[in-house]
Amino acid sequence: MEGKGFTEEQEALVVKSWNEMKKNSQELGLKFFKKILEIAPAAQQLFSFLKDSTVPLEENPKLKPHAMAVFVMTCESAVQLRKAGKVTVRESNLKRLGATHFKAGVAAEHFEVTKLALLETIKEAVPEMWSPAMKNAWEEAHDQLAEAIKSEMKPSD
Numbered sequence: 001m002e003g004k005g006f007t008e009e010q011e012a013l014v015v016k017s018w019n020e021m022k023k024n025s026q027e028l029g030l031k032f033f034k035k036i037l038e039i040a041p042a043a044q045q046l047f048s049f050l051k052d053s054t055v056p057l058e059e060n061p062k063l064k065p066h067a068m069a070v071f072v073m074t075c076e077s078a079v080q081l082r083k084a085g086k087v088t089v090r091e092s093n094l095k096r097l098g099a100t101h102f103k104a105g106v107a108a109e110h111f112e113v114t115k116l117a118l119l120e121t122i123k124e125a126v127p128e129m130w131s132p133a134m135k136n137a138w139e140e141a142h143d144q145l146a147e148a149i150k151s152e153m154k155p156s157d
């Protein structure tokens with residue numbers, strides 16, 4: 001949020017937990033995705049690679065990249081918030097992200113689902129680090145990124 005500021009401590013909480021979690025990124029990605037589908041089973045239909053897929057979720061090679069994209073970009077968002085006070089994803093990337101999600105039929109509610117799944121996954125992955133402050137830092141980094149993507153979710157020109 002403008003003026004509210006994202007502190008060095010908040011950035012450190014996000015970066016520290018991500019550094020720990022990414023050692024186990026395969027399992028993390030799968031867990032994250034399963035949580036999204038637990039909360040919102042219908043979201044499965046949005047992912048082209050799941051609609052056509054005949055392999056079990058566990059073996060789908062395309063699952064991990066999206067999970068990693070959400071984690072990595074949220075982490076980068078935290079760094080940007082601390083440095084610049086706002087999300088600074090390159091405009092061309094943001095436009096592409098907006099267009100991809102718009103075309104895939106992603107709705108604002110899906111971002112809430114993903115956020116819940118993200119926070120739950122982190123809580124379970126690094127229970128020894130988890131704290132209200134850590135939750136708040138990830139939440140803020142996620143929300144600002146999600147807002148930036150949502151603002152570009154319109155038909156591409």
Ligand code: HEM
Pocket residue numbers: 036043046047048049066069070073074096097100101104106110111112114142145146
């Ligand atoms: C902070 C939140 C999110 C981030 C950073 C993110 C990131 C990405 C990235 C990097 C791609 C690859 C395509 C591209 O670069 O344009 C992508 C595709 C996609 N994302 Fe997300 N995403 C987010 C939230 C969501 C949510 C909430 C949903 C719906 C549950 C979703 C569903 C999809 C789908 C369906 C695709 C296309 C995949 C396919 O069918 O091939 N994303 N996302």
